[in-house]
């Protein structure tokens with residue numbers, strides 16, 4: 001899978017050759033990412049990133065998930081994709097993170113727009129869902145910018161190291177996407 005977003009930005013399915021770079025940006029952005037992602041303390045060595053990538057490649061082969069590297073001017077700056085692909089319900093669940101230095105430029109909003117287009121046009125699915133912690137304003141701003149509908153809140157949806165956070169659920173349906181994009 002490869003998606004050219006524009007002349008500076010593209011996405012492609014992650015490969016084991018990406019391991020070193022993905023681990024390097026994870027390590028360099030550790031404190032920023034750890035605020036909202038639960039796996040930083042389990043990702044302390046390059047082999048942990050390799051195991052994550054290998055399990056994603058296996059999941060992709062079974063059409064269960066899709067993890068893509070984000071390339072900005074040819075360099076990997078983050079990961080985005082479908083954490084889960086639910087074929088029976090024609091729904092994908094998008095997840096994402098960006099290295100510290102790549103944040104604040106609108107990269108992820110463009111990437112998520114491209115992933116929605118892929119889900120609706122390529123996969124012909126009916127729904128894209130994004131879940132973010134209530135306090136994660138930067139993440140929530142992405143579905144909000146793209147016109148997703150805020151569908152509700154799930155209480156104590158995720159354990160983050162030493163506390164639970166509630167999640168806000170955002171949804172976009174295929175028929176809404178055609179009208180907004």
Ligand SMILES: CC(C)(COP(=O)(O)OP(=O)(O)OC[C@H]1O[C@@H](n2cnc3c(N)ncnc32)[C@H](O)[C@@H]1OP(=O)(O)O)[C@@H](O)C(=O)NCCC(=O)NCCS
Pocket residue numbers: 032033036037095096097098099102103104105106107108109110131132133136138139142
């Ligand atoms: C969530 C996350 C990817 C958001 O990153 P981001 O850089 O804020 O998102 P975008 O790339 O879409 O950029 C938006 C920012 O760029 C600015 N921007 C500049 N040009 C822009 C453009 N053309 N379009 C949209 N935004 C633009 C926006 O104003 C915004 O900045 P602001 O928050 O200061 O207003 C990032 O904070 C992250 O990796 N967080 C940790 C992991 C995480 O929380 N993942 C999600 C779990 S649900």
